[in-house]
Amino acid sequence: MLGYTITQWIFGILSFMAIMFALMVVFSRNPVNSVLYLVLTFFCIAGHYLLMNAQFLAVVHIAVYAGAIMVLFLFVIMLMNLNEDAEPQKTMVSKIIAGVIGGMLLLVLVGALKGTSQLGLSQYGHSEIGLVKKLGHVLFHEFLFPFEIVSVLLLSALVGAIMIGKKEIK
Template identity: 80%
Template sequence: MILGYTITQWLFGILSFLAIMFALMVVFSRNPINSVLYLVLTFFCIAGHYLLLNAQFLAVVHIVVYSGAIMVLFLFVIMLMNLNEDTEPQRTWLNKIIAAVAGGMLLFVMVGSLKGAEQLQYKQWGSSQIGLIKNLGMVLFKDFLFPFEIASILLLAAMVGAIMIGKKEIK
């Protein structure tokens, strides 16, 4: 207990603060490469949250898929297009203010609707081992076998589609 809070609560607070700060930096930084790097940091913070929630397998998959694969793809595309601060298109101040006001009002409505969630205090029962790869794999390959196979077809279709869209015109 430090200052009346447990270690887990401190970790939650620090990770939340960092995640929100890095997410804001994604939106506000002018250089697209900085945006990508801040988004990677945000994803690491979210992986830390998964660890706090006892979802160890998802934390590892999240780091591998998002920070490892998707963000590298983004970085490659940005470097391919040679985007930097000078080529960055900017909205007018009026548009930015309108976006901020709309987002603020959306936040107001969403937080207002969360007031009813205060009764959601379920008592945790059983073991908290559901995030381990063994238990998750049992569910994935028993109850969700068909969606899993469909996901493989989706990935194949996406791969073929990306190659077809990305290649040069056939003469």
């Protein structure tokens, strides 16, 4: 208990919160609340990325998953107008089978992780590998030509999409 660092405490708190929010996603009866709990789970996972010194991955995770995909999920859920009357009810047998299969999966995961030692992520690779400065240096020095080719391809796709979507003037 005395040998824990602040990083280990933050990891434990983030892990607990991520698991609790993930369980709330599963057990919430309102689909909109489930999506919001999933966004909170994504924020906790982004916190784990920050602990592993992967700032760029954390920002991209928030922007892509919590920002874009979850907004689409919310729009779809709200457009579908889900009611309890329209939702098919699950039988008790299917709930028991789902519980047994989930328990077996948990048993397999615990058995697989039982023999592993503590994960020492800091001992692998360079300590600054996830920094944006390092990524930018590699991107603009070693991969400058492919980066420029991708930018030209994206620009041509943008122009093509505008030309296809433009109304014809008669």
